[in-house]
Amino acid sequence: MTAFQALARKWRPRSFSELVGQEHVVRALRNALESGRLHHAYLFTGTRGVGKTTIARILAKCFNCETGLTAEPCGTCAACRDIDGGRFPDMLEVDAATNTKVEEMRELLDNAQYMPVSGRYKVYIIDEVHMLSRSAFNSMLKTLEEPPEHVKFILATTDPQKVPVTVLSRCLQFGLRPMPRELIADRLAHILGEEGIPFEAPALALLAQAAQGSMRDSLSLLDQAVAFGGGRVRAAEVGDMLGTVERQALLGVLQALARQEGGALMRLAQEMAERGLSFDRALQELAVMLHDLALMRAVPGQEVVEDQAALAALAPCWDDPTLQLLYQIAVQSRKDLPLAPDEGAGFRMALLRMLAFQPGTAPSFPAAERSPRADPKAEAPAAAAPAPAQRGEPPADSRPRGVPPSFDDWPGMVQRLSGAGMAHELARHSEMVRYADGALHLLVDAEHRHLLPYKEKLRTALEAMLDADLRLAIDVGPATGQSLAAVEGKENAERQRHAEASIKNDPFVREVTESLGGKLVESTIKPGNGQDQGEHR
Ligand SMILES: Nc1ncnc2c1ncn2[C@@H]1O[C@H](COP(=O)(O)OP(=O)(O)OP(=O)(O)O)[C@@H](O)[C@H]1O
Ligand SMILES: [Mg+2]
Ligand SMILES: [Zn+2]
Structure with a gap:
């Protein structure tokens, strides 16, 4: 049985002609080799998996192939085979990520003065060179300044900014490009x-x-x-394979967002980067999920295509305007992605923006195992939700059975009415007219008459809450501003003014807003509750 070998290793190019892309680098190296004008130190930079180590090894063969110094190493002589096999005595590969100590570096460089054992040159390949400690860099610098004739340095890094200029300036530098x-x-x-x-x-x-x-x-x-x-x-299976990974990662992202856990968010983004997921697709998918969430809230009972239960559990975490804003950020950030320093950075910034722009979010996130509510909206910790003290109260009044319910504080009662979905909306827009002999009379303005079909649902919800039989009549007529919605509207208008003013003046928000293209959608600013008032998160 042949052992499984990862395709990436099995198909590592062994010559410049097998290499894909990076023509600008190959051309320069070929020219140098063919004209015999060799530098003593090379630095290859570029993101992961674009050929740095590969080119370093090919170059080592070019230096040491027994057919002579060449841009076309034979691949069959002992030197070529030993270099390919990683057992050439004059090639030292150091992973700076694991050998950062100065003693190790010194020992390595002390060896540089001795002549090569079997090759033409001693080749030092130092991978992830930016990870070296400062003192290790310093000890390397001496050798880099006056290298023995028989020594070649090949350095590689994903992060050239972290390499001291003193080192950079002594190397011939080649920037490898991401693969098209x-x-x-x-x-x-x-x-x-x-x-x-x-x-x-x-x-x-x-x-x-x-x-x-x-x-x-x-x-x-x-x-x-x-x-x-x-x-x-097959395309469909690959789509599934990439998609499922991504959906799960993105559900995690939304959960971290709901919990306002910036650290977890960044960890997830990092994991996604490591798994090589496309951030463009991730933002697109995130927008789809935010759309689904908004839909579930607007149309209770709405089935969405995927992850119904997981999304239903998340739906109460944001109010409608915040979801709109998060959606906008996802869409806008996707457009900005080509302008970001790299896609990972663009994605992280998008998540941080979302984190910063969650003004209407409650600090707590419902436990993941909680069964989804029939109507997420009823539990929505929106800015308009009751004050925290009221939120945890049991829905039923503590009135002994048989005692007729009182509707004196109708708006307060509506606040406590939960799990009623659109019926709750109907209640929010209704005013209490009178209650007598088990019959409740409400009034709803013409603008909200479309909620009337939920009358029976409202009646059942009220009965359940009050633990009493109830008849219900609702008239349509001019409202007098006594519904919960109207009362809250007045309060909110005031708080809104306050919130808008303070959010606009917040320096952090201002900076983020400018990077969003100067568009802060004011209708999406939601004042928080109580002392949080006007804070942006
Ligand atoms: N330009 C390329 N042409 C063909 N294959 C490549 C190229 N670049 C990378 N590969 C493939 O990817 C594998 C890893 O490449 P390599 O080790 O050269 O990447 P690297 O740039 O050193 O990445 P890292 O920064 O992660 O070390 C190779 O074994 C090879 O299969
Ligand atoms: Mg490498
Ligand atoms: Zn050879």
Whole structure:
């Protein structure tokens, strides 16, 4: 049985001609090699999985191939084979991420003065060089300044900004580029062809997009796709494979957002980056989920396509205007993505914006196992919700059975009416006219007459809450401002003014707003409760 070998390792290019993309680097290196003008230190920079280590090893062969210094190492001589096999005595590969200590660096460099054992040059490949400690850098610097003739340094890093300029200035620097999607897809097609694995071309396009410019990530995803598809690569299955991972990650993102856990949010974004998920797709999917959430709140009982239960549990966490805003941020950030320093940064900023712009959010998130309510809105910790002290009260009045209920504080009673969905909306817009002999008379203004079909539902909800039989009549007529909605409207208008003023003056919000293109949607500013009033989160 042959051991499983990851495609990324198996298909590491062994010559410049096998390498995909990075022509600008290859051309410069070829020229230098062919003209014999060699530098003693090279630095390759670029994001993960774009060929830094690969090029470093090819270059080591160019230096040491037994056919002579060449841009086309033979690949068959002992030196080429030993370098490919990682056992060439004159090639030292150091992973600076794990060998950051100055002693190790010094020991390594002390060896540099001795002549190579079997090759032409001693080649030091120092990967992730930005991870070296300052003192390790310093001890390297001496050798970099006056390197022995027989020594070549090849440094690689994903983060050149962290490499001291003194080191940078002594290296010939090459910036590797992220892999274009088409090149990745072509490479995957080539590899699958060689491996005899059947595939659908659109599946490779999906993988290439998800890989975010990293050839290694595309190959890891391809490994998964082959396993997932049982030896073939189909578009639908790849879509599923990428999609399910992403949906789960995004549900986590929404939950962290609801709990206002910035740390968890950033961790999730990091995990998504490590799994090579596409941030463009993630923002798109996030917008879909926010849309579904808004829909569930607007139309209680609305079925959505995916993750019904998980989304239903989340629906109470935001009020409608906040959801609108979060949706806008997702859509807008997607447009901004090409302008972001990199997609990961663009995605993180989007999440931080969402975190900053949750003015109407309650600090608590319902336990994940809680069964979804029939109507999420009834539990919505919106700004208009009752004060915290009232929120935890049991819905039933503590009135002994048989004693007729009192409707004197009708707005207060409506506040306590929960789990009634649109019936609750009807109650919110209704005024109490009179109550006599078990019959409650309400008045709703013409603007809200569309809520009348929920009358029977409201009656049942009131009966349940009061634990008493009730008849209910609702007239349509001119309102006098006594409904809960009207009372809250008046209070909110005042608090809204206050909230808008303070949110606009908040320096952090101002900065974020400017990066959003100067658009703060004022109707989405929601004053918080009590002492939180006017705070933006
Ligand atoms: N330009 C490329 N052409 C073909 N394959 C590539 C290329 N770049 C990367 N790969 C594939 O990805 C794998 C990893 O590449 P490599 O180790 O060179 O990446 P790297 O840039 O050093 O990444 P890291 O920063 O993660 O170390 C290779 O084994 C190879 O299969
Ligand atoms: Mg590498
Ligand atoms: Zn050779």
